[in-house]
Amino acid sequence: MTHPTTTVLARYAEGGHGLDDAALWSIEVHLDACANCRESLAAKATPATTDLLDRVAVSLGQAIEASPSPTRQRTPAAAVHRRWLAWTLLPWLAVTVAVLGCGVLLDSAEPSLPSLVLLLAPVAPLPGVAVAWSRRTDPAWELIATTPAAGLAMVLRRTLAVLVVVLPALLVAGVSTGTSLALTLLPCLAFTGATLVLGALVGVRRAAIGLAVVWSAAVLLPSVAAQSLSPVLQPGSTADWVVATVALAAITPLAATHFRRLTSGN
Amino acid sequence: MRAVRAAETAPTLHPWLVHAKELRVRADRHLAVDGLDLTLTAGVHGVLGPNGAGKTTLMRALSTVVKPAGGSLTLLGAQVDGRADLREVRRKLGYLPQEFGFYPRFTVREFIAYMAWLKEMPKTAIPDAVQRAIDRVGLTTKADARMKTLSGGMLRRAGIAQAIVNDPELLLLDEPTVGLDPEQRLDFRDLLRDLGADSCVLVSTHLVEDVVAACTDVILMNEGRLLFQGTPDDLIARGGQGDAGDSPAERGYSALLRRHRSNA
Numbered sequence: 001m002t003h004p005t006t007t008v009l010a011r012y013a014e015g016g017h018g019l020d021d022a023a024l025w026s027i028e029v030h031l032d033a034c035a036n037c038r039e040s041l042a043a044k045a046t047p048a049t050t051d052l053l054d055r056v057a058v059s060l061g062q063a064i065e066a067s068p069s070p071t072r073q074r075t076p077a078a079a080v081h082r083r084w085l086a087w088t089l090l091p092w093l094a095v096t097v098a099v100l101g102c103g104v105l106l107d108s109a110e111p112s113l114p115s116l117v118l119l120l121a122p123v124a125p126l127p128g129v130a131v132a133w134s135r136r137t138d139p140a141w142e143l144i145a146t147t148p149a150a151g152l153a154m155v156l157r158r159t160l161a162v163l164v165v166v167l168p169a170l171l172v173a174g175v176s177t178g179t180s181l182a183l184t185l186l187p188c189l190a191f192t193g194a195t196l197v198l199g200a201l202v203g204v205r206r207a208a209i210g211l212a213v214v215w216s217a218a219v220l221l222p223s224v225a226a227q228s229l230s231p232v233l234q235p236g237s238t239a240d241w242v243v244a245t246v247a248l249a250a251i252t253p254l255a256a257t258h259f260r261r262l263t264s265g266n
Numbered sequence: 267m268r269a270v271r272a273a274e275t276a277p278t279l280h281p282w283l284v285h286a287k288e289l290r291v292r293a294d295r296h297l298a299v300d301g302l303d304l305t306l307t308a309g310v311h312g313v314l315g316p317n318g319a320g321k322t323t324l325m326r327a328l329s330t331v332v333k334p335a336g337g338s339l340t341l342l343g344a345q346v347d348g349r350a351d352l353r354e355v356r357r358k359l360g361y362l363p364q365e366f367g368f369y370p371r372f373t374v375r376e377f378i379a380y381m382a383w384l385k386e387m388p389k390t391a392i393p394d395a396v397q398r399a400i401d402r403v404g405l406t407t408k409a410d411a412r413m414k415t416l417s418g419g420m421l422r423r424a425g426i427a428q429a430i431v432n433d434p435e436l437l438l439l440d441e442p443t444v445g446l447d448p449e450q451r452l453d454f455r456d457l458l459r460d461l462g463a464d465s466c467v468l469v470s471t472h473l474v475e476d477v478v479a480a481c482t483d484v485i486l487m488n489e490g491r492l493l494f495q496g497t498p499d500d501l502i503a504r505g506g507q508g509d510a511g512d513s514p515a516e517r518g519y520s521a522l523l524r525r526h527r528s529n530a
């Protein structure tokens with residue numbers, strides 16, 4: 001590196017008289033990179049320059065003090081969205097939990113009747129799952145559907161948010177009424193999986209409504225009418241529910257391609 | 267000014283950024299886009315056409331929201347019809363739907379940052395990119411206002427900001443000037459020219475004047491097909507004194523439609 005001579009630097013410090021543009025630029029470029037020359041330049045600064053620099057420093061200090069301090073990036077957008085999702089799901093989850101609560105009360109009041117907690121467990125997650133992935137509840141649906149993040153992973157995350165509330169509620173209901181925990185939780189998981197698999201083909205909302213109707217017509221209402229629990233919820237069917245749950249969980253990833261687009265049933 | 271990425275100067279293997287062949291797209295039950303052939307390169311392309319011509323359905327197909335019912339569609343060199351993985355293309359996409367849905371309780375900044383996050387931008391790049399997008403659409407003073415407090419024109423600009431936050435290579439704007447006052451429309455035209463310099467911008471609009479003023483290319487659609495593609499000057503040249511319209515471009519627009527209808 002060739003450093004500018006002391007005379008050249010002194011002339012630069014006095015305002016650069018007698019130096020052509022090309023020379024001035026090359027000195028500036030050099031000063032940018034060379035701390036030594038900056039130091040010797042500072043030593044050669046004229047009183048007028050030092051005075052100016054002092055004034056700039058003082059007013060800059062005042063301006064910085066007067067202006068608001070830079071805020072840190074507040075809550076990240078993903079966290080804000082989680083809050084939105086929670087608010088959207090909350091009413092539906094509250095209703096689900098309330099209905100389960102009524103089931104518990106009826107079960108303890110009329111132990112001779114078939115357990116309502118068992119009968120309601122499979123459909124308990126369905127309202128939440130339908131709402132979590134629906135263009136009716138998510139105003140930015142069309143935008144979100146065009147982003148790389150849209151797809152099965154997003155659906156699963158939202159479904160998990162529903163299960164985080166519904167599963168503990170079912171657990172408490174099952175324990176307090178003394179019903180089989182396996183027959184409470186497994187059908188809940190199996191129906192959640194079935195909603196997603198079927199939802200890949202016809203839309204999650206339609207799938208949830210369809211499954212709820214089928215369950216009510218085939219098991220829930222007949223059990224209540226006959227005052228005896230349907231065979232599909234008798235202790236002997238636990239193994240079948242395990243198989244169904246595992247099978248549906250295994251199929252769900254295969255449905256991934258169907259969740260990339262806007263399906264009319266959601 | 268922005269830094270040029272290596273990927274942008276690398277030669278591309280695909281001559282067209284958008285290539286549709288015999289494209290058919292359903293809206294509800296009927297085919298709103300029916301046998302469309304279209305090739306687009308970088309620049310600003312204005313999509314014109316009467317109501318029901320299939321403009322919005324075309325935009326939705328290009329945004330990968332809806333799957334084409336037939337034909338082939340290639341975006342940025344990647345096939346997007348059928349069951350293709352869309353992640354890679356979607357990262358380079360910006361989209362403003364005709365009905366722009368938003369979260370009323372989010373601030374402008376939160377909403378755009380959320381969209382940037384969904385577009386899988388690097389976390390450290392998001393705050394600066396969000397600020398830049400907000401500045402470019404002129405919403406700097408409203409950056410921390412809640413979305414529900416914004417006027418129609420401001421919402422539209424917030425919509426444009428979320429579309430451009432990831433510096434998309436393919437930008438789709440469906441009726442972006444709705445609700446903008448005349449001065450904002452002029453600013454928007456400048457922004458369009460700027461964006462069109464290094465990406466492919468598609469603007470669907472019913473305002474012929476916006477297209478003539480800001481687009482390098484005019485696309486006229488009718489009944490789901492391409493009726494005309496050319497420069498704004500070509501469009502103007504099609505019009506005669508006897509055609510309906512207040513400007514040369516409007517006369518060209520109505521002349522093209524009239525000629526097509528009398529042939530059909």
Ligand SMILES: [Zn+2]
Binds near residue numbers: 002003004030036037
């Ligand atoms: Zn030096």
